[in-house]
Amino acid sequence: MTVKQISVFLENRPGALAEFTRILEKSNMNLRALSLAESEDFGIVRVIVDDPFETIRILKDEGYVCSITKVIAVEIQDKPGALVRMLNILGDNQVNLEYSYAFLAKKANSAFMILRVEDNDKAIKVLTQNGIRPICHDDMEKMFK
Amino acid sequence: MEHYFNPEVECASREQITAWQNERLVKQVERVYNTVPYYRKKMDDLGVKPSDIHGIQDLHLLPTMTKDDLRDQYPSGLLAVPMSECVRIHSTSGTTGRRVVAYYTQNDIDLWEECCARALAAAGATKDDVVQVCYGYGLFTGGAGLHGGSHKLGSLTLPMSSGNTDRQLQFMTDLGTTVLCCTPSYAAYLTESINERGLRDQIKLKAGIFGAEAWTEEMRRDIENGLGIKAYDIYGLTEISGPGVAFECSEQHGMHVNEDHFIVETINPKTGEPVPHGEKGEIVFTSITKEAFPLIRYRTKDIGVLNDEPCSCGRTHVRMSKPMGRSDDMLIVKGVNVFPSQIETVLLNCGYPANYQIVVTRANNSDRIEVQVEMTPEMFSDSLKEISAREKQLVTALKAMLGIYCVVKLVAPKTIARSEGKAKRVIDKRDLYKG
Numbered sequence: 001m002t003v004k005q006i007s008v009f010l011e012n013r014p015g016a017l018a019e020f021t022r023i024l025e026k027s028n029m030n031l032r033a034l035s036l037a038e039s040e041d042f043g044i045v046r047v048i049v050d051d052p053f054e055t056i057r058i059l060k061d062e063g064y065v066c067s068i069t070k071v072i073a074v075e076i077q078d079k080p081g082a083l084v085r086m087l088n089i090l091g092d093n094q095v096n097l098e099y100s101y102a103f104l105a106k107k108a109n110s111a112f113m114i115l116r117v118e119d120n121d122k123a124i125k126v127l128t129q130n131g132i133r134p135i136c137h138d139d140m141e142k143m144f145k
Numbered sequence: 146m147e148h149y150f151n152p153e154v155e156c157a158s159r160e161q162i163t164a165w166q167n168e169r170l171v172k173q174v175e176r177v178y179n180t181v182p183y184y185r186k187k188m189d190d191l192g193v194k195p196s197d198i199h200g201i202q203d204l205h206l207l208p209t210m211t212k213d214d215l216r217d218q219y220p221s222g223l224l225a226v227p228m229s230e231c232v233r234i235h236s237t238s239g240t241t242g243r244r245v246v247a248y249y250t251q252n253d254i255d256l257w258e259e260c261c262a263r264a265l266a267a268a269g270a271t272k273d274d275v276v277q278v279c280y281g282y283g284l285f286t287g288g289a290g291l292h293g294g295s296h297k298l299g300s301l302t303l304p305m306s307s308g309n310t311d312r313q314l315q316f317m318t319d320l321g322t323t324v325l326c327c328t329p330s331y332a333a334y335l336t337e338s339i340n341e342r343g344l345r346d347q348i349k350l351k352a353g354i355f356g357a358e359a360w361t362e363e364m365r366r367d368i369e370n371g372l373g374i375k376a377y378d379i380y381g382l383t384e385i386s387g388p389g390v391a392f393e394c395s396e397q398h399g400m401h402v403n404e405d406h407f408i409v410e411t412i413n414p415k416t417g418e419p420v421p422h423g424e425k426g427e428i429v430f431t432s433i434t435k436e437a438f439p440l441i442r443y444r445t446k447d448i449g450v451l452n453d454e455p456c457s458c459g460r461t462h463v464r465m466s467k468p469m470g471r472s473d474d475m476l477i478v479k480g481v482n483v484f485p486s487q488i489e490t491v492l493l494n495c496g497y498p499a500n501y502q503i504v505v506t507r508a509n510n511s512d513r514i515e516v517q518v519e520m521t522p523e524m525f526s527d528s529l530k531e532i533s534a535r536e537k538q539l540v541t542a543l544k545a546m547l548g549i550y551c552v553v554k555l556v557a558p559k560t561i562a563r564s565e566g567k568a569k570r571v572i573d574k575r576d577l578y579k580g
Binding site (some may be wrong): 010038041069116 | 436520521522525526527528529530532533554555556557558560
């Protein structure tokens with residue numbers, strides 16, 4: 001019930017992100033979501049792609065330091081209050097959010113949230129109990145077809 | 146008018162200085178041969194006996210010593226008196242956690258303090274002066290040396306130690322400091338602070354003694370003009386005693402070596418052959434009056450030139466130039482000795498690869514050291530927090546090893562320049578030894 005996120009180490013300099021995306025383009029990888037975290041001297045780019053294992057292989061060949069992390073993806077309705085409801089469920093159950101980002105799917109009125117938490121199992125359990133079902137990588141891919 | 150602390154010695158004839166050196170060297174060699182097994186072995190290995198040494202003309206027959214010998218004999222293998230005769234130690238940081246520990250008898254302390262008193266007197270200090278010592282106190286010799294010298298001279302001594310600029314400036318203005326002792330970079334920083342705060346007309350400084358790190362003539366001019374003082378250089382190293390091994394006089398052209406205590410030579414760092422005065426060579430000292438921790442022909446790794454021309458100040462002791470470079474890879478950053486191998490040790494201990502680069506810069510007369518490390522799959526995480534925490538651990542470990550703050554910069558794999566398959570470890574952009 002998780003999706004595979006790829007995290008990549010990038011230097012904090014002009015053009016670093018462009019070089020990275022050029023590699024994805026060259027290898028025909030489809031980018032579903034992207035988020036950037038930066039410190040003073042480096043950044044971590046986190047992406048969701050259609051084929052994570054192939055992407056990792058290509059990136060490693062190109063000399064990037066990268067890793068796969070299992071993160072939670074949930075579909076929420078694209079309307080006011082939907083995000084609050086989900087976050088309240090996590091907060092009420094003491095699930096701490098490390099980071100999070102959103103993207104839109106092809107389906108109308110629907111958005112996805114990517115959630116990185118310490119304990120995936122616990123987060124999935126409390127979300128499911130409250131009627132929000134996290135999706136897996138294949139489910140997500142179907143949404144883009 | 147030139148001030149001297151001990152004019153009979155400082156202005157003695159060359160014949161007199163040589164006579165002192167001959168007598169003291171012969172005694173010292175005999176003593177270390179008989180009391181320190183390590184020296185005996187080194188001399189035996191070379192087939193040299195104390196009876197072969199009749200005076201300074203035979204100095205070249207003796208084996209040289211390096212920091213490696215000191216580390217090898219850590220902590221007390223080179224002690225030449227019973228431990229009960231020692232009253233103090235000082236220490237420098239060393240590679241792989243092994244420090245150099247120097248021992249002092251009361252007599253060693255007295256002689257060292259006299260050397261510092263000579264330096265203070267040469268800078269114009271008398272018993273009527275107020276001497277503010279902002280070198281670090283503790284294991285470092287800077288604070289203790291100038292503190293003791295100031296006492297010997299009878300000056301009012303302000304044992305400030307380093308840092309806390311607000312307090313430094315308050316004492317400087319309230320107590321009317323006339324002589325400042327600190328590293329040149331801190332002097333430059335204080336100069337700026339004084340002028341920024343408009344304190345220039347409230348200070349009574351007339352001179353400063355600035356050592357423990359390399360500084361340029363431009364820096365001297367900045368400090369002198371910025372404070373309206375004369376700025377003097379001082380040289381020393383813990384192994385030989387501490388600051389005051391050599392010091393500048395009013396001429397400000399080279400540092401007089403206290404030759405009644407230290408014989409100075411220059412040698413070719415590659416062959417070990419003596420280099421004549423006036424030519425560049427590695428500076429080598431023999432401490433001929435030290436009791437606890439005498440060193441025979443200690444190679445400083447500092448490259449410099451000796452000058453035996455008469456000096457306008459009236460002192461007769463030979464002058465050494467400012468160090469013009471190093472014959473090893475040691476860096477002096479913020480007055481602290483830094484070896485790249487120390488940084489390498491920390492990196493490996495913290496799980497980083499040994500592929501790194503050290504970049505040293507100086508802005509506004511203050512040193513900055515940056516350690517660039519390549520990111521590895523093992524050290525990587527999707528969490529910024531985790532990577533930053535590891536980075537902080539590394540900064541803390543570097544601080545513990547070196548005693549100074551280093552900036553850590555994580556860079557992408559294979560981005561550190563490699564030349565001929567070997568990485569260029571150190572980029573020193575300070576140009577300290579220029580000209």
